[in-house]
Amino acid sequence: MFAQFFGGYLLNKGLVNSDDLTTAIEDKKNTRMRLGVLAINAGLMTAQQVEHVNITQQSVDKRFGDLAVELGYVTNDDIERLLSQQPTDYLLLGQTLVNNGVLTNSQFESAINAYKAETQFSDEDMNDNQNEVLSRVINDFYHFDSAENARIYTDYVTLLFKNVIRFIGDDFTPLKSRMVREYQAKNFVKQEFSGSYNSVACICADNDAYKGLAERFSKESFTEIDDFVDATIGEFLNVVDGLFAVNESNEYGVELTMNPQEIIKDTKVELSKSGFCIPVQFLFGTVDFIICNQ
């Protein structure tokens, strides 16, 4: 999930725009990693050295690795180690942005170094999809620590993103969160939890994004928003919320019950307390997920 959050970071920092990022997410599946980006990521070469090798390659018919060794930037062992690495998703995204001319090698170098410094993630962390690491990525991105019950927000949103990847797809970018107390909704699906604590989880979207989300979850196509589309989004929320309640029960002994989902259209919805609105940009539009622990 680093690719999506690294994409979100680049967007938040204004290093890429939304269109370029969307294109890169689509192009990423056909991208092959190049040694230059791998070497920059591993801190073995600077962007300037990579550029130097690239330029030299224009006049000398040699492979990147051989030239980089000849120029004394890396050793043969370094090259072998880099080549044996599995390409990670966030690096593929970076490579695609470089290939598409959105980022130069040097911009990629500063961005990846700044991201690692800011999040304090090591290369091992970023190759690892362990729950603990994911929770950290998510907590850092949304600054849940500022809220009471940060643990609940972090766990819910971590689970949400895992299920987005599982049921909807990995071609999304998380956008900056905001606090909301009320929400003017075109399409709004809401589910309440009660028990050891009370919470409400919602999915909100305009028509295109709502339909797009339903199409991905149901693997069907829809021409209009009808009761079945509402039921589809309702069931996606229900599945996520249910798994969350199960985890709460198994890991923390917290017993929660859930109410049936409510579908609300074209109305201003008021929450009893401020909640986090988590916008996620998909290729079919932006969906807002709201989670509010009361």
Added chain:
Amino acid sequence: MTLQDLTVLICDDSMFARKKLNMAIAAMGVGKIFEAADGAEAIEKFDQYKPDVVFMDIIMPKVTGIDALKAIIANHPDAKIVMASSVGTQGHLKDALKAGAADFLQKPITDEDAKKILENAAKGVL
């Protein structure tokens, strides 16, 4: 008994969940499939069709899946009711098994999960 001989009742307030499960088990060859959208309808349709297997959601309006389970078991102690819920919490699991549920599936239900249940029901070992 084969899958074709089975009568199945799907109880879920989600039209989406009913349709997906209905399509999946119809593709496996199940002969008769009925649907109910809440717990009250589930009790009524059980009496009407006497299904061999019931897939029962828990969180439903009017009558919950657990209450519907209890009501059906009270009149038909041998009913094979499989809870199919998004909320397989310890509490719900305990309540369901105590009330006589034959099994418990965590949503989303995979085709393999549903098939295993139906094959066991056909063999009489559910």
